[in-house]
Structures are given as C-alpha cells and as structure tokens.
Amino acid sequence: MLQDRFAHLLLRGGVAFAFLYPAIDAFFDPYSWLGYFPKFMHGILPDAVLLHSFGAVEVVLALWILSGKKIFWPSTVATLMLAAITLLNLQDFQIVFRDVSIALMSAALATYAYPQELYSTDAARV
Secondary structure (H helix, E strand, O other): OHHHHHHHHHHHHHHHHHHHHHHHHHHHOHHHHHOOOOHHHEOOEOHHHHHHHHHHHHHHHHHHHHHOOOOHHHHHHHHHHHHHHHHHOHHHHHHHHHHHHHHHHHHHHHHHHHHHHHOOOOOOOO
C-alpha cells in the first residue's frame, strides 16, 4: 500500500513538473516557448497573452494534479494537452517525443482514478 502511494506521488510529481517548468520558464524566455503554438493560434491574441494564459492553465493543472484531489479530470486534460502538443508539433518530434511519455504517465493517473472517482461516493483516495 505504501508503495502504491509513493508510485502515485511520483507519477503526479513527474506530470506536474512537466507543466510547471514551461509555465515558469516562459516568463524568463518567452521566445523559446512561442514556437510550440501552431501558426493558426498566433494573432488570435497577442503572443504574450497567449503564452502566459496557457501558462496559467498549466500551473492550475499542475497544482491540481499535485493535490491528488479528483485526479481523473486534470490527468485527462493533461493527457489531451500533451497529445495535442505532440501532434501539432510533429515537425519537432525529436524535441516533443518526451511529451508522449508524460502523456502516458498522465493517462495512467487518469486510468487509475477512473473507477474510484466516477463510480464512488467515497472521496477517500490514495
């Protein structure tokens, strides 16, 4: 049981880090991150607003995942976001290939939480 909790914590920490780092680094080096947005998204909002709004979503998602509360939902969103980032940046697959691994980690979290969260009224979880 203790091993399960620790493994769950490691998965949550790994996924959360993958969302916190780019959001924080974008404040110091925004031009390194703007290139990962598809061209059709540029111009909808100013680039800085687009980047930092996405960063705010990443921070909220990371903190929610770290909290371990109702983990199915943020893990599912994280999986979809990472899949979209990968698919929309296939030309940079040598860089974004790691996102596939992180997406699978978040999918594992969502899969683990699925039966307990959606079909149980008991909020006690790992």
